[in-house]
Amino acid sequence: MRVPVAPLLISGMHVTFNLAADLDAALKAAATTAGLEADAFNPEVRPADPRHGDFQANGVLGYAKARKLNPRATAEQLVSALPDTLREGYDVSIAGPGFINFTLKPATLLAWLQTHDTAAHLKSGAAALYHGRRYVVDYGSPNTAKQMHVGHVRSIVIGEAICRLLAFCGAEVTRDNHLGDWGTQFGMILYGYRHFLDHAALARDPLEEFERLYKVANAACKADPAKLEQARLELVRLQQGDADAVALWQQVNQLSIDSLKAIYDRLGVTYDFFLGESFYRDRVAAIYHELTEAGLAVESQGALVVFHPEHPRFATQPFIIRKSDGASNYASTDLATMAYRVEHFSADGIIVVTDTRQNDHFEQLWLTTQKWFSATNRRLPEFQHVTFGTILGEDGKAIKTRSGDPIKLQDLLDEAEERAFALVTEKSPDLPEADRRDIANAVGLGAVRYADLSQNRSSDYVFNWDKILSFDGNTAPYLLYAVTRVHSIFRKAGLDPKDSAATAGANAFESEHELALSRKLAGLPAVLNTTTAQLRPHFLSTYLYELAGTFSSFYAAEKVIVDEAPVRARRLLLCARTLLFLETGLHLLGLRTLARM
RNA sequence: GCUUCUGUAGCACAAUGGAUAGUGUAGUGGCCUCCGAAGCCAUUGAUCCGGGUUCGACUCCCGGCGGAAGCACCA
Incomplete structure (x- = not known):
C-alpha cells in the first residue's frame, strides 16, 4: 500500500484526507516510543467492519507471535504510547487476540466532512497517492478500417476509469490508443477500395464501408487468382513505401480515426495520442539488432525469436519478433512501443488494458523487455497488463x-x-x-x-x-x-x-x-x-x-x-x-x- | 499434453491473510395523511473436493474435479 507521509490530527479540527495513513504513521511512531523493534513492525492498518470500528491495526498479532510475546500486552504498550492528539480524535480499544480498533469520534467525523467539501479538495487530498508519477495507459486499441464491437467495451470503459482514477490520485496520465493500423489486411482493403468503392456509403459510415470492401475483395480474390495476385501486390507496394499506396492507406486510417473518435466522444473518452502499430514500423529494425547483439534473439525456423530458458514454458514457446518472411508483427512493434513510452513520455508506469487471452504475449513481452532494457542500460518502468474476461x-x-x-x-x-x-x-x-x-x-x-x-x-x-x-x-x-x-x-x-x-x-x-x-x-x-x-x-x-x-x-x-x-x-x-x-x-x-x- | 483465468445461497455478484463470509434478485412478512416508494425494514438460504502453511485461509501452496481461454509466424 502506497501511503503518504501525513501530519497527525491537530486538535480534531483540521483533519487530513487519508485517515488510515495518519494512523499508520502514529502507530509506527508509537512503536518506537514503546520500545518495539520499530523497523520490523508493520501496523497493518485497514478499514474495519463497522461493528468493530472504522480502522483496525492487525500488525501486533504477527509481531508478537514471532517474538513469543503476549499480543494483548504488546497492543497495550502501543496504545498507551499513542499521542494525545490522536486519542482526541478516536476511541481506541484492544479486542480479541490483539486487534487494535479505532473508532472516529463524532466531532472528528464532523471536522473531516467539513474539511472535504469540494471535488477539488478531495482531489488534492488524494493526490498524495500518485503525485509526480507519469503513466501511459494503452486502452481501446481497435483495428482501423473496422467497426468496433462489443469486445471493445471493456477495454475502453475499464481503461478510461483507470485513467481518471490515477489522475484524480495525482498521477500524470497519457492516454494512448495503440491502433491496429498496419498489417496484411490492408492489401485486401486497398484493393477493394480501388475496385469496389461506394462513395455514398463511404460518406455515410466509413468503417462500415471499409469492412464491406474487405469482405468483397476477399470474396473476389478467392474466386479469381489474378485478383488475389493484385491484392498481394497492393500490400507489397504499401510495405515498400510506394507513395500512391501509402497515401491511400493514410486516407483509410484518417477516415477510420475520425469515425472512431465519434464513438469515443459519445463515451466521453478523449485520447492524447493515436500511436498505432504503423507508428513503430521504422523502429523495429533497431530492435532486431539490439536483441541479437544482446544474445537474446536467435533464428529459429526462419523467424527471429526470443526464448526464456529460465521459464518453464517460454524456454520452448518462442516469442516471435520477426516472421520468417521478414515482416514485423505485434511482438516487434510492442517492444518498440515499450522503449518509446519510456524514452519519449518518460513513463514511470505503462499500463496496457486488453483481454486475458493475451496473457502469454504480454508475459513474454515483459520478460524480454526487462532483459533488453538491462542489456542496453535503459530505465525500467513499472509494467501492468490489466486483463479482463469475456462478456457472455x-x-x-x-x-x-x-x-x-x-x-x-x-x-x-x-x-x-x-x-x-x-x-x-x-x-x-x-x-x-x-x-x-x-x-x-x-x-x-x-x-x-x-x-x-x-x-x-x-x-x-x-x-x-x-x-x-x-x-x-x-x-x-x-x-x-x-x-x-x-x-x-x-x-x-x-x-x-x-x-x-x-x-x-x-x-x-x-x-x-x-x-x-x-x-x-x-x-x-x-x-x-x-x-x-x-x-x-x-x-x-x-x-x-x-x-x-x-x-x-x-x-x-x-x-x-x-x-x-x-x-x-x-x-x-x-x-x-x-x-x-x-x-x-x-x-x-x-x-x-x-x-x- | 502444458499454462493462465475461474468455481461462494435457485440465479447474478462482493469479501488488500483477520473477528459471526456480505449484497442484489427470486421467496415470505411489514412500511407512503410525512423532504422522490425508481425507496426502506425484517426474514429463509452458500465458500467444488482432499491435503498443507499460519495465531488466523473464500483468500496462499500441493493434488484432484468442473467451466473459459492461450500455446510458431493474426492481434
Missing part, C-alpha cells in the same frame, strides 16, 4: 447477435439508450421528451459502463439488459436515482448543495443513521487506495453502492429539513457530502450524473 450472452458463451456476428458497439449503445428511454418514459411520462432523451443517455450509457465496472474484471460476466437497467441492486439506475434524491432535497428546500451556508452551524452527529453515513463517507480514501493499487474499479463501484444504500437508510429514517437549526445543518451536511462523493465517484467511473430523472 445468456447462454454462457461470448455474446453475439442472433445471426452469430459480433454485436457492433454502436448498436449496443443505441439499444442502451432506447431501452433507457422507454423506462424513463414509463416512470416519468410528464417530462418533456428532450429531458427524457437526456436522462436516457445518462442512464443507458451509464448502465453499460457500470455493468462492466461493478464486477471484478478478471471474471467473465453475463450480460443482461433487464439486470443492468434495473433500479434495484448494484446498478447505474439505482446510483443515479440516489443522486437525484439528494438533489431533490436541496431543490425542495430552496438550497444549493454547494453553498456552505446551508450546512453552517452543524453540530456533531448523534443518531445511529447519521453516524453510519458519516463513517461510510470517511471510508472514501481507503477505497481510492485499494482501487488504484489493484487497478480494479469494482472496489470503487461497491463503495458507491454501499454509500447510496447507507444514504437511503438514513434518508428513510431521519427527516432532514427539521426546525432545529444545528440538526438540520448537520443532516444537510451529510446530504451535501453524500452527493459530492457519489457524483465524484461516478464521474471517476465515467458516468454522467443527473439532477432529476
